Amino acid sequence: MPSTTLRRRLLHLIQRVPRLFALVYYVYRFLQPKYTLGVIGIVFNEDGQFLIVEHVFHPKHPWGIPGGWIGRDEDPAVAVKRELQEELSLEVEVTHLLLVEKTQHNHIDTAYLCRPLGAVGKLSYELLSYRWTTVEEAPTLYNFHVRAVAKAAHILQQNQHNQ
Structure with a gap:
């Protein structure tokens, strides 16, 4: 030194x-080193189901959690709100940071737990459809998505237990 x-x-x-x-x-x-940054939003409804979407551009696992890319100099929590609005016309409140992981070469994903503030509206061109599902009924998802949903479900369980 x-x-x-x-x-x-x-x-x-x-x-x-x-x-x-x-x-x-x-x-x-x-x-x-440069990384790309992604963000997903885990949204649960009142029935304990979480929101999944069918992506046009994800051939390996078309069904997944809604989200997208974090823009240059964009806060990740703002990015997830923007992505859910753009893809699903869905307003959300971001409540918890769930996970941040390096998921691919030079790529980091971030997952947030979000509370819906309304209903799903018009879908963007990036999506074919959406549905609400349980962990048991969910199609094959990316591993990061599975871990994020599990963490979100655990937080929601703890919140219900504490009330």
Whole structure:
């Protein structure tokens, strides 16, 4: 580790020539690994069923949890609300962060528990259909989706038990 004197000199250099530091910072950021970020929203209804959708662009497992990509500089909780609105015309309240995992090469997925604030409306072009299901009746889902649903169900059970 550099001495305090050397670090202080570095600080003074950065303060005198901030554009030099900015250039170094952007070069550093460019060389760092890049990831894509996804988000899903686990939505349960009053009957204890969760929402799944049939995706047009997911050939391996067409049925899954609604969600999508997190945009540049977008908060993940805002992204899940946006995605559910865009795909299902569904307003939700984000209540819990459930999981954050590296699910594929250079891809991180985030799952949130969401409470519906209305009914499902018009579907986007990305979806063929939707339905409410139980864990036992659900079709084959991606492993990340299965873990997220299990965690959401556990939280909901704990909340009901505490009331």
